Amino acid sequence: MILAVETSCDDTCAAVVDDDGRIHANVISSQGIHDAYGGVVPELAARAHAERCDLVVADALRTAGITLDDVTRVAVTRGPGLVGALLVGLQTAKAIAVARGLPLVPVDHLDGHLLACTLRPVAFEPPFVALVASGGHTFLSRVDDPDRIEELGGTLDDAAGEAIDKGARLLGLPYPGGPALEALAAEGDPEAFAFPTGAKVRGLDCSFSGLKTSLLYRIRDLGEAEATARRADLAASYQRAVVETLAVRVERALEQTGLDRLAVGGGVAANGPLRERLGALPAAVAIPDRSLCTDNAAMIAAVARFRPALAPEDVAGLEAYATGQRPPAAASAR
């Protein structure tokens, strides 16, 4: 049994997964994010993680119906993320590993998103192209094997989830913007306004900053009354542009790699129109349950099945890495 801990961003997560990829517990404790001010993180993660990490681990063990005696490996997210937050998870995992004499497996958070689909019941096996789109990350990778991952492209500026949240904010919608934008968009015409999707930009990288600006300009041009009256059309057209920006890159990646298998991860995978658009591609498409798409520890355990444990003498010195400092070994083919 693998016990995994993940604290790279806002959520404190622990999971129990067996060596066959069956999930026995997947506990996610979100920070008290509320919408009073439009998306507030009251504490910058570290203290909230510290207060909850032991409880979340205990909850995962209890849910799985096991004790630490049944755990054979401990997995933990090493990065990329907010270092202060990552350290809480690292400390917790190190303490358990050392106290119980268990092997500790450091895991890259993005590999977690890429390999979440390998967990049962989806159990989607490589090779595949994977799209990860969340609030903090947006990239495409080719996964030939759990140990052979190559990044094909990614966002040059904002993540897709961030573009959705900020678009929602421009439209005066509450935080988190994703579900609110999707609900409003369902009442609007996605063809009403033409927003840029960078379809003419070649390659597998994408950009959302220009899209954000076009929505801002469009709202200003329409004027407050008209923009408010046409909010649903704006939402639908904007959402469509985000979906198309991603879908066009996915199509190119499938064509370029010759693969006909696609895995989707990250919180944006919950978006209905994106699922519909990607589901219609001539490929086998795997989109795990939402609880495995947003940040979670089960995906960290999923990766740990394929990664070596640290030598015991290296456990104490294991450090976190920030977003922007991901080591090349974690980002490309191993």
Added chain:
Amino acid sequence: MRPDGRAPDSDPPVGATGGGPDDVRTTTSAAATEALGAEVARRLRAGDVVLLRGDLGAGKTTLVRGAAAALGATGRITSPTFALAHRYDGAAVRIAHLDLYRLAGLGEDDEDLIDEELAGDVVAFVEWPGPAEALIADRVALEVELAHAGDDRREARLTWRAAR
């Protein structure tokens, strides 16, 4: 609906030198905004903090991308809105790239985290600095106010806080 997408940073800049900006520039493309970032980076020293203000899409991250590349960062420079803080390794200094857009205010522990991100020989860029302004005022070397000026045009108002 707020046209700028969020409540403005209502507090006046802490410790501003007073008067107008030292330098007002217009850029006509994202590449030109990056070039402006590279230009200001040459005047920055370890320990400096740069504050970046402006609407969504005004070019804050774009300017940081140019500055970070000029300081020797080689990886992707993307928006830190969700992560809150990114770190990049420059040639001679580490670069801290913060974005406090998601925060309404700072708790005590948040101050520790800001201190931690700004510790050591770093050049720091802080987007949406509102909640942390008082905390980092004495380290601010430059304030950049970016504004949309139609299409790809942006106006950048640079205010240096100390003689360089």
